[in-house]
Amino acid sequence: MSAPSDANLPGDDALQALREALRASPNNSALRLHFADTLLGRGHAEEAEREYREGLAQSPNSLPMKLGLARAFHLQGKPSHALVLLEDLVKHPNAPARAFLLHAKLLAGIGEIEQAVRQYRRAVELDPGVADPEFAARLGIGASEEESEVVEGKVRAAWDDDDSAPPQEIERPKITFGDVGGMEKLKEEIRLKIIHPLTHPELYKAYGKTIGGGILMYGPPGCGKTYLARATAGEIKAGFIAVGINDVLDMWIGNSERNLHSLFEQARDHKPCVLFFDEVDALGASRADMRHHAGRQLINQFLAEMDGVKSSNAGVLILAATNAPWHLDSAFRRPGRFDRVLFVPPPDAAARAAILRLQCRGKPTQEIDYDQLGRKTESFSGADLKAVLDVAIERKLQEALKAGVPKPLTTKDLAAAAASLKATTKEWFATARNYALYSNQGGIYDDILRYLKLS
DSSP: OOOOOOOOOTTOHHHHHHHHHHHHOTTOHHHHHHHHHHHHHTTOHHHHHHHHHHHHHHOTTOHHHHHHHHHHHHHTTOHHHHHHHHHHHTTSTTOOHHHHHHHHHHHHHTTOHHHHHHHHHHHHHHOGGGOOHHHHHHHTTTOOTTTOSEETTEEOSOTTOTTSSOOOOOBOOOOOGGGSOSOHHHHHHHIIIIIHHHHOHHHHHHTTOOSOEEEEEEOSTTSSHHHHHHHHHHHTTOEEEEEOGGGTOOSSBTHHHHHHHHHHHHHHHTOSEEEEETTGGGTSBOGGGOOOHHHHHHHHHHHHHHHTSSSOOTTEEEEEEESOGGGBOGGGGSTTSSOEEEEOOOOOHHHHHHHHHHHTTTSOBOSOOHHHHHHHSTTOOHHHHHHHHHHHHHHHHHHHHHHSSOOOBOHHHHHHHHHTOOOTHHHHHHHHHHHHHHOOGGGTTHHHHHHTTOO
């Protein structure tokens, strides 16, 4: 059995005395528990974790040791580690009240509010002394509908309340496809799905095609998915609502669904409107992988909004981007939802040259060979190319400060900057390759295989 750490804590005689006692009696579980609890109480969660682990190695069924370890995890910002321990611990007939209290707080942190209310009540039933009035107030325990919007873990306000969710800013992007370097195939797909239905409504109406629908763009980060979405709105002079994770997710039961509904309603009220979901996999993760009911409810709400169950989505153009399409629930890819799934690869040599040409616009340059630079930046994303330009400018500024005279950027400057950087897309393709080879149901990732020349 290992002895406690030899690290000294200056001025803490009590801890040092416990260290010495445990060194003399390393198999004394009660003493080790007291030492670990004392460490935790003084804020030394990492060292306390080691002692609790050692205690559990000696006494694997010790409930106080398990609770202590869960508390140490919690204080170190490891909620998933703590939840795994507590979910097993609270099933024990002799589980302590503090285990239920900590479980309630962790459940509240992941949005499982109704279950958190139940666990908090169980903790107080076992020991009224563990009551936490501030936490109980956050859960709305004991609140009346007249006093609080949150009552017993549920949001009281109905979806049709005027103040249900603050409206998102509706942008009017000035950029168009002309400002997007390369991506010609993607632009054509978007024209077919989104732009032509708006510019030639009579033709689409003749064939019974509605104006609207969704396109999911996936690929490595930094390749222009968000920029392309904004350019789409600019191309058709439509409103643009950018939706991030924090605009939707809320800890209270029902609030995330309500926020999502409000965003769709806002887009319907301002059509034509492009509703763009960035990192959509965080909102629409596969329900099969979910342990919690609240996340599945949000997915069901998302699907219902896309289907236009209660309101027509005609004129609402839904674009979404993800770096991890394999985490998105397969139901999103059914017809009428994200029925166009487009791979956004790193730009090819011609597109890289075009992107650099656009990025250098307005900068002092001298006879730059963009085609040569395009060939020298294999696998670079648009974001990587922006980094190339930033590095080249920083170096040029250093030269200008020494010489006292600004000089224009040259091909050599940009090539040297590119040589000092690595393409960030390679790590993404290492993961994507495995999904494309072994989880390619329906050929959804065939574009990745073609890009990697594996098919």
